[in-house]
Amino acid sequence: MSSSSLNLPWWKKTTVYQIYPRSFKDSSGDGIGDIPGIISKLDYLQDLGIETIWFSPFFSSPQADFGYDVSDYRSIAPEYGSMTDCEKLIRDIHNRDMYVVFDLVLNHTSDQHPWFLESQSSRDSPKRDWYIWRDGRKPHGKKPPNNWKSMVGGSGWHYDEATEQWYWAQFLPFQPDLNYRNLDVKREMFDTIRFWLDKGVDGFRLDIINTIFEDEQFRDNPFAWNFFPSVEENKSFFQNKIHTINHPDNFLFVKELRSLLDEYSNPERFMVGEIHASIDTLKRYCGEVRSKTTTDGLHLAFMFQSLDVKLDVPSLLELVNLYDQNFQEPYTPTWVFSNHDQMRRINKLGSDITKAKLNATLQLTARGVPFIYYGEEIGMLNHKLPLKTAKDPIGRKYSWLPKIVISLLTRTGSISLNRDDCRTPMQWDQSPNAGFCSEDVESWLPVSPDHQSRNVTSEEDDPDSLLNCYRSLLRLRKNTPAIHSGSLVISSLSHNFESVLSYQRLHDNQTVEVWLNISEKHCRIDEMEQDAKLLFSTIHNATPLRESVLVLEPYQGVVLEYSQ
Ligand code: NOJ
Secondary structure (H helix, E strand, C coil), X not given: CXXXXXXXCHHHHCCEEEECHHXXXXXXXXXXXXXXXXXXXXXXXXXXXCCEEEECCCEECCCCCCCCCCCEEEEECCCCCCHHHHHHHHHHHHXXXXXXXXXEXXXXXXXXXXXXXXXXXXXXXXXXXXXXXXCCECCXXXXXXXXXXXXXXXXXXXXXXXXXXXXXXXXXXXXXXXXXXXXXXXXXXXXXXXXXXXXXXXXXXXXXXXXXXXXXXXXXXXXXXXXXXXXXXXXXXXXXXXXXXXXHHHXXXXXXXHHHHHCCCCCCCEEEECCCCCHHHHHHHHCCEXXXXXXXXXXXXXXXXXXXXXXXXXXXXXXXXXXXXXXXXXXXXXXXXXXXXXXXXXXXXXXXXXXXXXXXXXXHHCCCEEEEECCHHHCCCCCCCCHHHCCXXXXXXXXXXXXXXXXXXXXXXXXXXXXXXXXXXXXXXXXCCCCCCCCCCCCCCCCCHHHHCCCHHHHHCCCCCHHHHHHHHHXXXXXXXXXXXXXXXXXXXXXXXXXXXXXXXXXXXXXXXXXXXXXXXXXXXXXXXXXXXXXXXXXXXXXXXXXCEEEECCCCEXXXXXXX
């Protein structure tokens, strides 16, 4: 059944904005963003038209991976605020009729978590089995137990001198993996989830959820020719990671999580999984069909195929079809172009605001849930920072690479080895620290110089700004059932025009049509239906529709509505 007449749950219709708390707004004067700072900007987000906010982790942590190394899942890191601040944040968001999503790092903890310290203290520790410990290879045990490589390259096994065993870490060495085959671990983490659900959290983003389980027999991963990780395949660093990524037990695990979340209603809660995988695998994580609008696995999974998609008709046509056809109701696609691990999308569009508007039009009008990364709405660019002084642990891991290798790796322009580049402070205004922190304070990462032209204050006043384009699109989406709930049909014209992508969104009696001119040239479409009404244009005050002719400027996007 198409979604055209279904009454969808809120989380399928919503728009999500990702906040990287360290970089959003500093209120305490230490150059680090914090929860009271975020609270002071909730009006901005509400006014922008955002419906759901996802926070990268602000739980207690040594911050070796800036929060993705948790040392207490039920308390707040002091640099971000207190539990009282956190509760106020949840309340204030709900008071604005918005939803709250927290980031759950289930796969691993920090090596400073008391559980790991206890686990590491002796082979007989009651928490020894909370992590994955193994003897090394014979005869002396000084070689890792098997050939498993971590996600970030190099062996994922790390030797502990004191207890003469190795522990497994899928990500960085200071992020030891929890052992979910131990039922106490599972119980504790499920209780943690309940703890936050009881506080009113509406959903979770699940960090690398496809790495929860590994092969129980610890068999070697087979060889593969692939070196660089890719979205489609589970192969990297010359290894086919069949025993460490997408283990069959993960698919059952997400169903258990789903049952837990289903215990809560009013509102319904949801999870979105961070999984770099093919569309088929993503769909498997979403589970089997349970009803017309639900499955029994993850509610949503990030679809990262869009990260590097080219801005041209064949590529986008293929992508829209891929997402829509494979994720028909009750599955829901997601639209994500940037996040705290990736080069910002606008850099891949030649820093071009006009193209960014077109990209946003696609993101907010295609079928699926859009995820907007903070600053994306004002066209914030990646700020190229030196690898040598990287704060990002991945950047630091690779900072020894010779310049020539770095330039070879980054030559396509879409890879950035230093994740600091996409995490610079939010640009609120033109002042020296962009309004992120006071001027006499040093911000934790340098403010990008592009804040002079790309910032909230200047863009608010400009009706033709990217910010105002996002604002209009978000409002349009919220108020238009065909866009937030309708089915999608690619217009046959898209196949005839080399430079135009067009699709319809249909819901009950409403028909909305999106036209995207993805080219440097003007485009004229004759014989449009007479009764079309212009709902939105990427160009402010444009009149692209005259009688039955539609004329689009280069890279212009429009949304039309047909009356029945
Ligand atoms: C994925 C997160 O997005 C990334 O920022 C983090 O470093 C790793 N998982 C490890 O938790």
